[in-house]
Amino acid sequence: MQVQKSDSDGPYRLLYCSGKGNKWGVMQELDKGVEPNVGDYDRRKALHLAACEGCTEIVLLLLEKGADVNSTDRWGRTPLSDARSLGHLEICKILEAHGGIDPVGLDSQTPCYQIHYSEVHMKGAILIGEGAFGEVYKVKWRGTEVAAKTIRSPIASNETVRKAFLKELAFWQTLRHPNIVQFLGVLKDSDRLIFLTEYLQNGSLYDILKKKGRLDPVTAVSYALDIARGMNYLHHHKPHAIIHRDLTPRNVLQDEAGRLKVTDFGLSKIAQEKDVYGYKMTGGTGSYRYMAPEVYRRESYGKSVDVFSFALIVHEMFQGRPSNREEPPEHVADKRAYEDSRPPLPSYYPERIRVLIKQCWHRNPDVRPKFEDIITELESILESEKRKVGIGFCHNCVIL
Structure with missing residues (x-):
C-alpha cells in the first residue's frame, strides 16, 4: 500500500501558524530548523x-529571521501586494521599510480584478x-x-444577480490560503460571466476516491487536515465568517504537490438568496449526501453545517465510496434529518477517527467541534498513524 508522505509538522505547519497569527507556533517551527522562506505549491x-x-x-518575526521581503508567489504577488489588497497599512509600511515592492501595482488594490477578454482564448478552451x-x-x-468557470446566460443576464456575483468574486480575491483554490479575476467585455481560478490538474x-477507493489511514488523515485547515480559514475570516454550505468531495481539488484545496465556497449562499438563479443547494450536485440535518429541515444553521459535511467526507475516505450510494441522495438526507441515521463505522477505522467522526456529525449542531479543535486532534492522530507505519519526516524539505 502506497502511503503519502506527510509534513503536518514540517514546513507546511510554519505556513499554517503564520496565517493564523500563532507566534508561538511560528517560533517553534523556526527553532526546529524550518527555513522561513519555504513555500507551498503556489510558492506562497x-x-x-x-x-x-x-x-x-508574525511579519516582524519572519523578517527578523531572514524572510525574503520580495518573494513572489506563482501569480507574481509579493507580501506587499497581499498586504495592500487587504488594506493592512501598518504592515505595508513595515514591508516598504524593509525594501518591499509591489510588482502587480494597481491590480492588488482593484476591488475585483477584471481581465480583458482578449487575454483568454475561450474558443480553444x-x-x-x-x-x-x-x-x-x-x-x-x-x-x-x-480554470475558466462560466455562469449560464439566464443568470449572467440578470443584472441584480450579476452584481451579486461580482460582489462575491471581489470578496474571493481577498482570500489567501494554501488550502483554498485561488481566485484570479473575472473576464470583462464578454457576453457571459466568466471567472478564472487556478487550475488543479x-x-x-x-x-x-473513484479511482483508488479506500485510502490508507495516513493519507486519509493528511487529506482531512488539508480540508480542515482550509475550512478553518474560511470560518475565521473577518469581519464575517464564510460558511461553505456545499462541502463535498467534488468541491475539494488536489494540486500537483498532492495537497487538497477547497473550492466553490460562497456560491450556494448567493443561490439561496436569489431564487432567480434556478439553482438549489439540494439539486443535482449530490449535495444531499453531505447535507446537515438542520439544512434539510430548513432550520436556521451556522458554521457547524460544514463540520457535518466534513465528517461524511472523512468517512468516505476511509470507506472508499459514499455511504448508502444505492439509495437516492434525497432519501439519505431525509433519514439523517428525521431518523438520526448515520453510516456505519467499521472496526478498521482508527478508534480516534471513529470518535471524531461521531462528534462531527452529532445531531446537535452546538455539540459539533470547531475546525480549529478538529485540526489539533487530526495532527495528533496523524503522528500516531505515522508511528504505526514507521514514517518519518525531514523538517528541511521544501514544498514546491
Whole structure:
C-alpha cells in the first residue's frame, strides 16, 4: 500500500501558524530548523500569509529571521501586494521599510480584478467539467493554465444577480490560503460571466476516491487536515465568517504537490438568496449526501453545517465510496434529518477517527467541534498513524 508522505509538522505547519497569527507556533517551527522562506505549491511563503492576514507580530518575526521581503508567489504577488489588497497599512509600511515592492501595482488594490477578454482564448478552451452554475474549461492566461468557470446566460443576464456575483468574486480575491483554490479575476467585455481560478490538474477528491477507493489511514488523515485547515480559514475570516454550505468531495481539488484545496465556497449562499438563479443547494450536485440535518429541515444553521459535511467526507475516505450510494441522495438526507441515521463505522477505522467522526456529525449542531479543535486532534492522530507505519519526516524539505 502506497502511503503519502506527510509534513503536518514540517514546513507546511510554519505556513499554517503564520496565517493564523500563532507566534508561538511560528517560533517553534523556526527553532526546529524550518527555513522561513519555504513555500507551498503556489510558492506562497509564510510572509505572504502573515501579511495577507494582518499578523503584524508574525511579519516582524519572519523578517527578523531572514524572510525574503520580495518573494513572489506563482501569480507574481509579493507580501506587499497581499498586504495592500487587504488594506493592512501598518504592515505595508513595515514591508516598504524593509525594501518591499509591489510588482502587480494597481491590480492588488482593484476591488475585483477584471481581465480583458482578449487575454483568454475561450474558443480553444477544453471542457473539464460542469458545475451547478455552468461549464468549467481549461484555458491559458498569461502563459499559465487556469480554470475558466462560466455562469449560464439566464443568470449572467440578470443584472441584480450579476452584481451579486461580482460582489462575491471581489470578496474571493481577498482570500489567501494554501488550502483554498485561488481566485484570479473575472473576464470583462464578454457576453457571459466568466471567472478564472487556478487550475488543479489532479482533479477532485471525488475523482481520487473513484479511482483508488479506500485510502490508507495516513493519507486519509493528511487529506482531512488539508480540508480542515482550509475550512478553518474560511470560518475565521473577518469581519464575517464564510460558511461553505456545499462541502463535498467534488468541491475539494488536489494540486500537483498532492495537497487538497477547497473550492466553490460562497456560491450556494448567493443561490439561496436569489431564487432567480434556478439553482438549489439540494439539486443535482449530490449535495444531499453531505447535507446537515438542520439544512434539510430548513432550520436556521451556522458554521457547524460544514463540520457535518466534513465528517461524511472523512468517512468516505476511509470507506472508499459514499455511504448508502444505492439509495437516492434525497432519501439519505431525509433519514439523517428525521431518523438520526448515520453510516456505519467499521472496526478498521482508527478508534480516534471513529470518535471524531461521531462528534462531527452529532445531531446537535452546538455539540459539533470547531475546525480549529478538529485540526489539533487530526495532527495528533496523524503522528500516531505515522508511528504505526514507521514514517518519518525531514523538517528541511521544501514544498514546491
